Amino acid sequence: MKKLLATTLALATFSVFSQGLAVGTAANTAISNTGYLDLNDGVNTTTLQSTPVVVNVTQVYGVTVTPDGTTAAPGQNVTLFPGQTGILTYTLTNTGNGTDSFNVAAATANATAQGANILGVYLDNPTTGTVGSYDAGDTLVTSVASLAADATRTLFVRYSLPSGTTGGSASGAAHQLNLSGTSAGDTTKTDTNNVGQFTVGRVIDLTLASTQTKTVAPNGTVTFTDTLTNTGNTTLTAADITATVTAAATNAAGASITNGFTTTYTVGGTTGNNLDTLIKSAVGTGLTAGGSLTITVNVAAPSTPADKDQQALSITAYSPTTGAGVTNNAPSTDPQGQIVNTTVVARGVGSVTKTVAYCGSAASSCPVRTAATAGPVSAKPGEYVVYYLEATNTGTGTLTNVRLRDVLPANFVATSVGATTSATGTLKFSTDGTTWVGTPVGLTLTGGTSTLYVAVENGGTASTIDTSDTFPAAGTLRLKIAGYVRSDSTTTTTITRDDSGL
Incomplete structure (x- = not known):
């Protein structure tokens, strides 16, 4: 009597990866399969072996680039100031089952970004500098060669933001780029959904012009015309500008005297005694980059001053705004925001x-x-x-x-x-x-x-x-x-x- 035993399958591989592969068995793996028959013919127990059959695993191609991102939801956001060079950092992974090379390219992702300012894609060199951070030892590349399955490499996209770029909340302030990675073995395998963004930082700057000296007759009035200009790259609101005024009256010898001068200001068509209030009212919701305000300073002299009596009116315009993504070049100590309007009495003697x-x-x-x-x-x-x-x-x-x-x-x-x-x-x-x-x-x-x-x-x-x-x-x-x-x-x-x- 014959006894039919269960057939046993054996799996043999020529090469095995120590880590789990993204798409399973490594390319070029040979899967060998042999059938066995165990029996007893009444006298002897015998095992019979079939001829082996082999399945050779072919290569599967794949690539991912992270972080993912779209123009509506960028995967990374870096604050960048005009004249600076910024870095977007990506990870490229070979998700295929064999060694592959990958073509990489950076391109603009919105109309604000300038292709001419893309400095290129750089491959992180793990033997120089800090791993994972751009440094001088990293190499400008258009491809990543011979990357093993499941292996990763760090890539940097460098971008130079032009000087004078409008920033802050202004329309078009974000410069968006996209990094694509494409398999050299199968060009249909590509990852292009990797938009990163450079948000232009607010550069706050103000200039106030100009220091002037004018003469006035007793009981006369003299007018100074000063100009406050937003020389930064962002729209300024009333909260971004503060003005202060100090007045000092002296005689011909430089000694302090009672200030008999009367000063009023006109800004944006409104006249008053408080310059800060007038400027804030005129600015309202926005003084755009490059925009300016005309400040008219009217000084009336006393009716009976001495010759060469004078008033020195020190005017300062500055910004108190601070915070992340802000470079404030207009502190209260900035000389570009400080002027003196001096009124000197010219009296005949x-x-x-x-x-x-x-x-x-x-x-x-x-x-x-x-x-x-x-x-x-x-x-x-x-x-x-x-x-x-x-x-x-x-x-x-x-x-x-x-x-x-x-x-x-x-x-x-x-x-x-x-x-x-x-x-x-x-x-x-x-x-x-x-x-x-x-x-x-x-x-x-x-x-x-x-x-x-x-x-x-x-x-x-x-x-x-x-x-x-x-x-x-x-x-x-x-x-x-x-x-x-x-x-x-x-x-x-x-x-x-x-x-x-x-």
Whole structure:
């Protein structure tokens, strides 16, 4: 009697991987299968073996690139600032069952990214630098060669963000790239769903221009026009900008004085006393990168200041914004956000001096003005003396309606008059301060009762001297009156003109 025993299958392999394979049995594995028959013919127990059959495992190709990502949901997000180079880090895995090579390429994934700024794909070199981090030893590649099944390699995509790139919450701020990996053994096996993103960081910067100095007349108003510019790469809101103002008033010697200046500001068509509030209102929800605000500073001078009194108005515009993804180049100490508007009072200041000199027996012998003194001098009746008067504007502002006059003394008989000025205009003479003539020749002057006026006419009506006639800073006006000490009953003469010696 025959006894049929169970057939036993045996699996033999020529090579075995120590780790589990992504798609099972390794390529080129030979699967050998032999059949056995165990029996007893009544006398002997015998095992019979069939001829082996072999199944050779063919190669299966596959590749994955991680992290996955789409334009709507990028797999990685790196904050990058203009002018910087950023890194997206990927892992490429051979998910096939045999050694394979893979072509890799990085491309833009949205319209904002610039292909020209993709610096390439770099293969991590595990023998240099830090494994898993880009360093100088990593190699620019377009493929990864001879990668065993289930093996992985780290790849870096480098991208240079152009200077001046708009960032923050502005539209198009994200630059998206995609890394694809394709099997060289089977080009239909590819992974292209690997979008990574560079979010452009907010670079906050402000400039304020410009430092200026202007002059103002007493009780007058002067206007400064300053410009606040967003020189960063992101739209700024009212919360991103703060303005501070300090005012210091000093006199000509630099000593502090009571601040009698009044300052108002106009920003965005609104006028007020608080610059920070006005700027915040004008900015509202956004001052775009490159945008600017015009700040008008109106300074009114006191009604009775001294010459060279001044107010230094120090204005600072800065940003208090900080946080992740923000580079703040506009702190309160940034000089680009600081200016000074200085208002200096230019007030005319008049001074007058009078000197006298002894001439002797004739007016033609009179010394020049610089030789005259404050006196006293001595002269006999009938001898000549000369008076020199000089008016000077010692201030920095303009004087108006300037009249230099001399009340002729008793016992003095005037014979000649002269005048000169450094101011632009026409010299005018008068004996009553109302009627003015262009020459003193022919005027009648009486010692003890007459007053002689001289002035510069350069504005308004030619026949009058009034506030439209100006006298500049450092301007001079000189008057010369020559005559003799009364020697008889004569007190009045008709005047001639003599400008010599002035």
